[in-house]
Amino acid sequence: MAEFVKRPGAEKKSDTLETSVASCVSELMNAAVSMHKMHLKITGVGSYAGHKALNELYDALPDHADALAEQFQGASEKLLSYEDMAPKSINSVGEALTYMREIAKTITDLQAKMPYTEIVNDLDTIKSTLNSIKYKLLFLK
Numbered sequence: 001m002a003e004f005v006k007r008p009g010a011e012k013k014s015d016t017l018e019t020s021v022a023s024c025v026s027e028l029m030n031a032a033v034s035m036h037k038m039h040l041k042i043t044g045v046g047s048y049a050g051h052k053a054l055n056e057l058y059d060a061l062p063d064h065a066d067a068l069a070e071q072f073q074g075a076s077e078k079l080l081s082y083e084d085m086a087p088k089s090i091n092s093v094g095e096a097l098t099y100m101r102e103i104a105k106t107i108t109d110l111q112a113k114m115p116y117t118e119i120v121n122d123l124d125t126i127k128s129t130l131n132s133i134k135y136k137l138l139f140l141k
Contacts, residue, residue: 020110021072022080028065028126030087031103032058038090046141050093053136057100057129064126068119075116093137100130 039054073079090096104127111120 017113017115018072018076018078018080020113021068022082023085024106024110025065025069025080026082026085027103027106028061028068030085031099032061032065033087034090034099035061035096037087038093038096041091042093046093049140050137053133053140054096056136057133060129064129067122068126071119071122072116075119097134097137100134104130 035054036058039051039058042050042054069080088099090099107123107127111123114120114123
């Protein structure tokens with residue numbers, strides 16, 4: 001009976017992917033909290049549109065995070081381990097937009113190393129949500 005030999009670094013690559021997915025899930029959950037707080041303190045011209053757009057975003061992010069975690073755990077047949085992270089403090093629409101761009105870049109980086117195409121496609125859905133909210137914050141005032 002042949003014995004399978006693990007390639008050097010193969011386990012580390014898997015751990016890195018699992019860590020990246022868990023970190024992304026945590027970031028999405030924390031972003032929901034950050035965007036909810038920004039939603040509650042937005043003022044000035046365009047604040048109603050911003051208030052509604054941020055509401056839409058903080059409602060969507062937990063579902064996106066949950067779906068990513070469940071799908072990855074199902075595909076990889078491994079449970080993820082999450083580190084505690086504090087939510088980011090956001091004090092303006094500009095900071096919210098910057099944060100959304102950072103999240104989109106994190107997702108794009110994750111897609112580049114994701115072996116499960118079905119998850120790559122679902123990560124695009126998260127970026128589509130972010131793009132829709134960015135549009136509303138930038139142009140619907």
